[in-house]
Amino acid sequence: MSSPGIHGSRRNAKRKTIDSSDQATDPSFKNIRRCPHSGCPTKVPICFAGATERCAGSGYTSRWYHTSAAEHYCNECFEHYYRCHKDGYEVYLSWKKLWSTHGTTDASIRMFMTNSVLPFWVQCRECHKWRQWSKSTTPIPEFLKNYVCGTMASGKKSKLENPCEVPEDQRVTLTRDPSWTHLISSLSYMKNSPAWPYLTSYFPDKLGMCPSDHEVFKERKTPVMHKYLQPFVEADSSEIANGVAPDVMEEQEMDEFPEYASIPSMYLAIRNICLTLWNLNFKEWLTKERCATQIICRGLGRVLYIESLDKVLWFLTRRGLINVGLLSVPRSPQSSYISNKFIKPNPSVIVVGAGTAGLAAAKTLQGLGLKVTVLEAKSQIGGRVCDDDSLGVCVPMGAQILNGALNNPIAIICEQAGILVNSLSDSCEVINVNGELMDKQTDERMDFHFNAILDIIADWRKGKELTQDTSLLAKLKEMHQQFLDESQLSFTTDEQKKMLALFIEEESLMNFHISNLEFACGDTLRNVSALHWDQNEDYPQFSGENLVLPAGISQVLSKLAEGLDIDLDTKVTKVDYGEETVKVVSENGKEWTADKVLVTLPLAVLQDKDVEFSPCLPEWKSKAMKSLGVGKIEKIILRFPRPFWRKKIKDCKVFGHIPEKQDNVGYFNVFYDFSTDKVDKMYLLVTHLTGSALKLRDRLDRDVVAACMEVLKALFPEETVPKPLDYFVTKWTKDPYSKMCYSYVPIGVDGDAYDIMSQDVASKVYFAGEATNRQFPQSVTGAYVSGVREAHKIFSTLVEDDT
Numbered sequence: 001m002s003s004p005g006i007h008g009s010r011r012n013a014k015r016k017t018i019d020s021s022d023q024a025t026d027p028s029f030k031n032i033r034r035c036p037h038s039g040c041p042t043k044v045p046i047c048f049a050g051a052t053e054r055c056a057g058s059g060y061t062s063r064w065y066h067t068s069a070a071e072h073y074c075n076e077c078f079e080h081y082y083r084c085h086k087d088g089y090e091v092y093l094s095w096k097k098l099w100s101t102h103g104t105t106d107a108s109i110r111m112f113m114t115n116s117v118l119p120f121w122v123q124c125r126e127c128h129k130w131r132q133w134s135k136s137t138t139p140i141p142e143f144l145k146n147y148v149c150g151t152m153a154s155g156k157k158s159k160l161e162n163p164c165e166v167p168e169d170q171r172v173t174l175t176r177d178p179s180w181t182h183l184i185s186s187l188s189y190m191k192n193s194p195a196w197p198y199l200t201s202y203f204p205d206k207l208g209m210c211p212s213d214h215e216v217f218k219e220r221k222t223p224v225m226h227k228y229l230q231p232f233v234e235a236d237s238s239e240i241a242n243g244v245a246p247d248v249m250e251e252q253e254m255d256e257f258p259e260y261a262s263i264p265s266m267y268l269a270i271r272n273i274c275l276t277l278w279n280l281n282f283k284e285w286l287t288k289e290r291c292a293t294q295i296i297c298r299g300l301g302r303v304l305y306i307e308s309l310d311k312v313l314w315f316l317t318r319r320g321l322i323n324v325g326l327l328s329v330p331r332s333p334q335s336s337y338i339s340n341k342f343i344k345p346n347p348s349v350i351v352v353g354a355g356t357a358g359l360a361a362a363k364t365l366q367g368l369g370l371k372v373t374v375l376e377a378k379s380q381i382g383g384r385v386c387d388d389d390s391l392g393v394c395v396p397m398g399a400q401i402l403n404g405a406l407n408n409p410i411a412i413i414c415e416q417a418g419i420l421v422n423s424l425s426d427s428c429e430v431i432n433v434n435g436e437l438m439d440k441q442t443d444e445r446m447d448f449h450f451n452a453i454l455d456i457i458a459d460w461r462k463g464k465e466l467t468q469d470t471s472l473l474a475k476l477k478e479m480h481q482q483f484l485d486e487s488q489l490s491f492t493t494d495e496q497k498k499m500l501a502l503f504i505e506e507e508s509l510m511n512f513h514i515s516n517l518e519f520a521c522g523d524t525l526r527n528v529s530a531l532h533w534d535q536n537e538d539y540p541q542f543s544g545e546n547l548v549l550p551a552g553i554s555q556v557l558s559k560l561a562e563g564l565d566i567d568l569d570t571k572v573t574k575v576d577y578g579e580e581t582v583k584v585v586s587e588n589g590k591e592w593t594a595d596k597v598l599v600t601l602p603l604a605v606l607q608d609k610d611v612e613f614s615p616c617l618p619e620w621k622s623k624a625m626k627s628l629g630v631g632k633i634e635k636i637i638l639r640f641p642r643p644f645w646r647k648k649i650k651d652c653k654v655f656g657h658i659p660e661k662q663d664n665v666g667y668f669n670v671f672y673d674f675s676t677d678k679v680d681k682m683y684l685l686v687t688h689l690t691g692s693a694l695k696l697r698d699r700l701d702r703d704v705v706a707a708c709m710e711v712l713k714a715l716f717p718e719e720t721v722p723k724p725l726d727y728f729v730t731k732w733t734k735d736p737y738s739k740m741c742y743s744y745v746p747i748g749v750d751g752d753a754y755d756i757m758s759q760d761v762a763s764k765v766y767f768a769g770e771a772t773n774r775q776f777p778q779s780v781t782g783a784y785v786s787g788v789r790e791a792h793k794i795f796s797t798l799v800e801d802d803t
């Protein structure tokens with residue numbers, strides 16, 4: 001097959017007897033056949049195949065075959081491949097074999113023509129005009145990146161003095177018509193898709209990839225993605241946050257890209273390529289330019305795909321699926337998806353609070369070109385992420401664990417910034433107050449039993465109204481009994497004694513599990529909703545290993561804060577949003593004005609109305625604010641001269657304390673070994689007070705530590721437990737700028753409250769923070785995600801929508 005050059009087939013041009021535009025305008029011209037495809041706008045088709053000397057070119061043929069609004073082949077070329085006595089038949093046959101082995105779509109001659117004969121189109125790097133290129137050579141990314149008008153498939157240059165001055169082929173404009181995708185009669189699939197190696201369990205054509213590429217990929221080595229990244233999740237496996245089903249166009253995507261509704265596999269092909277490229281290199285902003293060189297397919301469809309890339313990339317960025325973390329938006333003129341025009345010059349935003357949510361939002365907004373000022377009451381950033389280095393080693397006073405590394409944006413930031421992370425093993429030895437390690441069998445049995453009870457509770461809540469809600473503790477007790485009755489499980493007397501002890505105040509593993517749940521909720525289970533305590537589990541969660549950052553999560557926040565305008569020691573007292581701009585006032589009377597304000601105050605601070613809103617927040621907002629629970633935990637950090645616990649618990653980094661009686665639930669339930677063995681005498685244990693145990697926090701630190709030491713002595717009677725060299729007892733609940741650890745769902749409330757918390761007021765006051773994130777509440781990750789979410793929301797209101 002010959003190369004058509006930049007104007008289409010030379011042979012076509014030679015064979016033209018009458019100018020095609022004349023034909024189109026001269027109704028008296030008889031010797032013309034129109035494309036029979038209903039709605040096809042092309043009056044005079046041109047054969048793209050040029051496969052035989054008899055090719056009709058743009059002249060008469062007994063039948064035109066329609067591929068798209070601007071792509072047709074003549075009956076002569078059809079016969080050339082289709083008839084067994086013709087020269088092209090063998091070519092078609094071998095393609096057909098390959099296609100039907102690896103694909104599901106019909107290996108028809110039409111499919112062959114589209115995916116094996118249709119020419120490629122390329123875009124000039126300099127003038128950005130589209131040019132028809134070769135039929136026989138699949139362009140490689142490097143070529144597509146550097147293509148300039150006049151470059152032939154042979155590599156030779158055209159003789160034209162300034163090939164960029166040649167007008168663009170008019171057929172290109174047809175791809176921009178909304179009806180283009182509806183008029184496609186056979187799809188041109190992606191060639192050499194970089195997503196292919198990660199999607200081998202699918203039929204490639206279902207995902208818009210060319211089945212005949214199978215042979216190509218068979219030979220190639222698959223580049224390995226980072227272990228914390230898993231962009232694709234198969235529909236029948238459990239969902240992972242920020243993982244997408246490669247074969248499903250989500251509802252949001254359908255809404256955003258209606259132009260792909262008739263060809264969803266092509267959207268999937270593009271989206272999956274973008275996700276793959278980002279996940280293979282998450283240290284660089286994924287640009288349209290980078291993706292465009294990997295979107296390779298035959299025909300004019302490529303024009304549409306490349307031209308919709310901006311929108312796809314922007315959508316995926318807003319969804320937090322690509323361009324996550326510390327990367328800055330490139331300011332190149334080609335990156336048009338953020339060079340949208342601002343509605344007014346220099347839009348500005350004030351962010352109240354320099355915790356995780358505030359910093360994430362400010363970083364994102366600044367990256368998008370907005371003027372951002374962060375106001376923080378404390379003399380340091382971080383909020384509930386606070387690490388103390390006074391001992392010469394990092395002591396996490398607030399958040400310390402990242403739950404679920406897979407696709408977790410904080411884990412990605414750590415990798416981008418070279419921040420060291422360690423995985424935290426799941427294993428936890430459990431010890432009773434007589435110092436006995438719980439045997440594995442009983443431990444596992446109780447684990448199973450506890451989870452079974454939670455499952456029964458999950459079953460019970462189906463179809464229940466909020467008015468039927470009750471406390472999680474009450475339900476646990478009830479279901480425990482019901483489970484025993486219904487399952488007829490015969491526990492040993494010893495096990496029964498241990499389990500039933502929950503209700504008769506004896507030592508019980510059950511208390512340990514309850515204690516753990518109280519830690520997760522930040523309050524006694526008497527206050528927690530049985531119906532909705534785990535409402536976020538209805539949404540995909542971050543999974544995989546849990547991580548600790550030896551130098552503290554505050555490292556991540558310092559990275560986010562780099563280059564931001566942050567006013568520390570600035571306690572905001574009022575947010576006035578009654579005028580066109582928003583006015584924010586601090587305790588010392590200083591004022592700031594901006595187009596928008598983002599409030600990231602902790603829930604408890606909002607509930608206590610420490611910041612006045614003028615006008616008052618609407619009732620729907622304040623009602624949701626009041627309804628959510630304010631969880632409270634305090635940490636006790638002890639430094640010892642030696643790791644006396646290790647002889648018993650061996651390599652475990654976590655050990656649990658089975659409380660003696662239910663009254664002791666919440667007291668020092670789990671101990672984390674946060675030692676830095678590399679530094680002498682830096683043997684740290686971190687534990688907590690939760691729920692009703694918080695009454696201890698009113699005592700002196702030394703009394704709290706004494707109570708904790710009593711527990712440790714009971715757990716390790718065989719040891720002479722040394723006195724701690726240092727200790728810290730946190731005061732989060734008394735900290736006027738926190739007053740809490742994290743939110744929870746109390747009795748009679750559901751997850752909607754989180755959604756309402758996230759809604760803006762009057763398109764001027766926006767809210768972020770862990771208590772505004774229904775899917776990932778309570779966590780640093782959730783706070784981060786909420787900050788990015790609001791940044792995009794604010795940005796979208798300040799720019800003209802030119803998508």
Ligand SMILES: Cc1cc2nc3c(=O)[nH]c(=O)nc-3n(C[C@H](O)[C@H](O)[C@H](O)COP(=O)(O)OP(=O)(O)OC[C@H]3O[C@@H](n4cnc5c(N)ncnc54)[C@H](O)[C@@H]3O)c2cc1C
Pocket residue numbers: 352353354355356357358375376377378381382383384385397398399400401402403570571572573600601602605610611633634635730732736737738740741742768769770771778779780781783
């Ligand atoms: C003891 C403890 C342990 C935790 N453990 C974990 C864990 O292991 N893993 C995990 O993921 N999460 C954990 N969390 C929860 C996690 O820390 C929070 O969910 C997250 O940090 C909240 O971030 P945020 O931005 O929503 O709020 P914050 O970090 O609280 O930020 C709010 C900011 O607003 C500032 N502010 C308050 N009032 C004013 C005012 N009037 N004017 C100006 N600024 C003001 C505050 O000083 C603060 O900086 C823990 C929390 C605590 C307390």
